[in-house]
Structures are given as C-alpha cells and as structure tokens.
Amino acid sequence: xxxIAICAPASPITPEDAARVTALAAAHFxxxxxxxxxxxxxxxxxxxxxxxxxxAAFLDCANDPGMDAVWFARGGYGSNRIAEAAVSAxxxxxxxxxxxxxxxxxxxxxxxxxxxxxCPAHGPLLADINREGGExxxxxxxxxxxGQAGGLEPSLTPGQPAVAxxxxxxxxxxxxxxxxxxxxxxxxxxxxxxxLYAIDRLFFHIAAQLGHIAGLRLGRVSAIPExxxxxxxxxxxxxxxxxxxxxxxxxxxxDIGHDAANRIVPFGVAQ
Numbered sequence: 202x203x204x205i206a207i208c209a210p211a212s213p214i215t216p217e218d219a220a221r222v223t224a225l226a227a228a229h230f231x232x233x234x235x236x237x238x239x240x241x242x243x244x245x246x247x248x249x250x251x252x253x254x255x256x257a258a259f260l261d262c263a264n265d266p267g268m269d270a271v272w273f274a275r276g277g278y279g280s281n282r283i284a285e286a287a288v289s290a291x292x293x294x295x296x297x298x299x300x301x302x303x304x305x306x307x308x309x310x311x312x313x314x315x316x317x318x319x320c321p322a323h324g325p326l327l328a329d330i331n332r333e334g335g336e337x338x339x340x341x342x343x344x345x346x347x348g349q350a351g352g353l354e355p356s357l358t359p360g361q362p363a364v365a366x367x368x369x370x371x372x373x374x375x376x377x378x379x380x381x382x383x384x385x386x387x388x389x390x391x392x393x394x395x396x397l398y399a400i401d402r403l404f405f406h407i408a409a410q411l412g413h414i415a416g417l418r419l420g421r422v423s424a425i426p427e428x429x430x431x432x433x434x435x436x437x438x439x440x441x442x443x444x445x446x447x448x449x450x451x452x453x454x455x456d457i458g459h460d461a462a463n464r465i466v467p468f469g470v471a472q
Contacts, residue, residue, distance in 0.1 A: 206262035212277030273302030391420030421458030
C-alpha cells in the first residue's frame with residue numbers, strides 16, 4: 202500500500218477536485234490511499250488558510266511516519282511564506298518521502314533540496330485535474346509516486362543531476378535562504394502568462410547567477426500576453442541570448458510546463 206498525504210501550502214482546492222482525483226486513483230491505482238488534509242479546503246484571502254494553518258498542515262503530512270509521499274494540491278502563491286519555518290520543523294520521518302509539485306511549490310521543493318530532505322520532484326499537482334487532459338497528468342503523478350519511471354522528463358541523463366522550476370519562482374529564489382546549490386545541475390525552466398519582455402528580464406537576472414550550472418533547458422512558455430509593441434524575439438531566442446552572455450550551455454527543450462503534458466523531474470539524480 203502506498204499512502205500519499207495531500208496538503209495545500211499556497212491556494213486551496215475544492216472537495217469536487219479531491220473527489221475526482223480520489224475516484225481516478227481508486228480505478229487505476231487500487232494500491233494507493235490518498236489522505237487529503239482538510240486544510241486543502243481552507244480559505245483566507247488568496248491562501249488555503251493563514252500561514253500558520255498551511256505550515257501546520259504541511260508538517261502534519263511530512264512528519265507522519267505512515268505516509269510515503271507528500272503531494273501538493275495546488276500552486277498559486279504562498280509556499281515561500283512558510284518554507285523556512287517548514288524545513289526547520291521537520292523530523293526524521295520527513296526524510297523518507299517523495300514531495301511532488303511545481304510552480305509556486307518550487308519554493309518548498311528548493312528548501313527541501315537545499316536541506317537534503319527526501320526526494321523533491323517537479324511534477325503535476327492534484328489541481329491539474331481541471332486542465333484539458335488533466336486525467337493523464339494525475340495518472341502520471343500517481344505512477345511516479347508508486348515507483349514508475351514512465352512519466353519522467355525524457356532528457357534526464359543517468360548520473361547527471363537536474364532540477365526544474367517555474368522561471369519566476371527560480372528568479373525569486375535566487376539570493377534567498379531557500380536557494381539550493383545548483384552547481385553542476387541541468388536547470389530546466391518553464392513559464393506561463395508573462396510578457397516576452399518580462400521573460401527577458403527574468404533570464405537577465407537568473408542567468409547572471411547560474412554560471413556554475415551544467416546547462417539550461419527551456420520548457421514550454423505559454424499564454425504569453427500581447428504587448429503594445431512586439432518584443433521581436435521568441436522565448437528560445439531570449440534564453441539562448443542570456444545563456445551565451447553568461448557562458449551557460451543551452452541544451453535545448455524540456456517537456457515541462459503549466460499544462461497537462463508536464464513531465465516529472467526528480468531533483469538531483471533520477472533513480
């Protein structure tokens with residue numbers, strides 16, 4: 202039996218979301234038990250409960266010796282507000298778990314990776330059930346949490362450490378106590394709903410800080426708003442430009458993004 206704890210360190214889900222995913226898990230992974238923390242439905246403005254409520258729920262899940270994994274319910278914004286306190290309150294029971302999510306959950310994944318806690322991994326959230334093709338994303342996540350490798354990002358190379366982040370999240374991490382050492386890593390990034398000039402600005406910032414990495418891969422950059430003046434470069438051209446300026450190897454694409462096709466990237470060396 203695989204026991205998966207689910208919490209919402211940023212924004213909430215609905216009971217309907219949880220019911221759809223629970224039914225899908227029961228049909229395809231009968232060996233899985235989903236334990237959805239009631240905090241997932243809490244509401245405090247933007248957040249799934251106030252900071253202390255979200256922190257307590259994450260610690261309930263991470264420190265529970267009966268759980269094999271912690272699956273994050275939804276992104277949005279907010280996990281950065283609790284990440285430092287979270288890693289300082291983890292027990293030894295948190296060390297044996299997989300932690301799965303993406304987007305805003307990158308703050309917590311980064312903090313866990315920095316402190317070598319468990320197996321953080323970029324991959325689908327429970328709330329992805331609401332995306333077009335969302336059932337496929339949920340099944341990919343459940344398969345990974347049960348030990349299957351079919352949902353992994355195909356560019357992962359044996360022995361080569363890698364990480365994956367939302368571009369904005371990574372830019373906000375740089376220079377903070379949450380940022381792990383990424384020397385020698387392949388860094389994969391994706392973005393959604395940002396103007397091209399903002400993407401250029403984000404790459405200007407992060408590329409100047411990541412000259413020690415093994416290389417960069419660009420995932421999907423989607424839902425780009427139109428500006429009143431065309432920027433004149435594609436996301437790949439922007440990435441290549443700043444990689445060249447900063448001596449970073451541009452390694453091509455990655456099958457990650459804010460969509461149901463989002464593949465899984467375990468932080469570090471994939472097992």
